[in-house]
Amino acid sequence: MSKLKNVKVEILKDETLSKNWYHLRNITFRYVGSNGQEKILKREAYDRGNxxxxxxxxxxxxxxxxxxxxxxxxxxxxxxxxxxxxxxxxxxxxxxxxxxxxxxxxxxxxxxxxxxxxxxxxxxxxxxxxxxxxxxxxxxxxxxxxxxxxxxxxxxxxxxxxxxxxxxxxxxxxxxxxxxxxxxxxxxxxxxxxxxxx
Structure with a gap:
């Protein structure tokens, strides 16, 4: 059984940084880790389609x-x-x-x-x-x-x-x-x- 099974993720904000050739997003999310600790994190995601x-x-x-x-x-x-x-x-x-x-x-x-x-x-x-x-x-x-x-x-x-x-x-x-x-x-x-x- 994975120790990550109880992790919870909730997207709080999804901002577009650039939508020129592809879509660059800045995502703010709540992450409740495997130890129960809650953090607010930011990550960029580049969406170019599949x-x-x-x-x-x-x-x-x-x-x-x-x-x-x-x-x-x-x-x-x-x-x-x-x-x-x-x-x-x-x-x-x-x-x-x-x-x-x-x-x-x-x-x-x-x-x-x-x-x-x-x-x-x-x-x-x-x-x-x-x-x-x-x-x-x-x-x-x-x-x-x-x-x-x-x-x-x-x-x-x-x-x-x-x-x-x-x-x-x-x-x-x-x-x-x-x-x-x-x-x-x-x-x-x-x-x-x-x-x-x-």
């Missing part, structure tokens, strides 16, 4: 499809900002499976008909509200009727990268792949390669 990401795997070639694009938050944290990632995007009101099929087509040009739900995770629950839905899908080079590259109206400039799974896994160790969702999906693929090929 999202989805997917591992695209070609079993014939033992290849994964990743994308590279510029990420300003990474750039301002001592990085070049160009991260290798699994295709991903916000749900924008769609169900997660529809949203990820849309994102795959926009970013990579691949047509994904069947997606396999894996799990959903909070990626940074100390500050970001987002739940990310993880998927996997088998692809074939014949399923790429478009070039991809992202949407110009969303200022996306995306490069599609196809890598052998073993090479992508090795790039985690070298630091060439350092995006958390991508590391999670590549490690899942390494543990489930036989079921992926079935």
């Amino acid at each position: 999202g989805a990401t997917i591992l695209l795997y070609d079993p014939k070639r033992d290849v994964v499809v990743l994308v590279r694009q510029f990420r300003m938050p990474a750039y301002v944290n001592e990085d070049d900002g160009f991260l290798l990632e699994t295709p991903a995007g916000l749900l924008d009101g769609d169900n997660p499976a529809e949203a990820i099929r849309r994102e795959v087509a926009e970013e990579t040009g691949y047509d994904v008909h069947s997606v396999r739900p894996l799990f959903k995770l909070f990626m940074s629950p100390g500050s970001v509200t987002e739940i990310l839905h993880f998927f996997a899908a088998l692809i074939d080079v014949e399923d790429r009727p478009e070039e991809g590259g992202g949407l110009a109206e969303e200022d996306e400039d995306i490069e599609r990268i196809e890598l052998p799974l073993e090479e992508a896994l090795a790039m985690i160790g070298t630091g060439e792949i350092r995006d958390a969702k991508t590391v999670i999906l590549l490690q899942w693929a390494a543990m489930n390669r036989e079921s992926l090929r079935a």
Whole structure:
């Protein structure tokens, strides 16, 4: 039995600090801890909506499809900002499976008909509200009727990268792949390669 079962939380105030690209909130709440002590606390929460990401795997070639694009938050944290990632995007009101099929087509040009739900995770629950839905899908080079590259109206400039799974896994160790969702999906693929090929 968890010692936190008797914790009580009550939101007292929810202020908007910024609602430009996403929604930054300052939340004041009453927290009655596991020891019965009551405190009034403040935390900021960044609400960008929920999202989805997917591992695209070609079993014939033992290849994964990743994308590279510029990420300003990474750039301002001592990085070049160009991260290798699994295709991903916000749900924008769609169900997660529809949203990820849309994102795959926009970013990579691949047509994904069947997606396999894996799990959903909070990626940074100390500050970001987002739940990310993880998927996997088998692809074939014949399923790429478009070039991809992202949407110009969303200022996306995306490069599609196809890598052998073993090479992508090795790039985690070298630091060439350092995006958390991508590391999670590549490690899942390494543990489930036989079921992926079935």
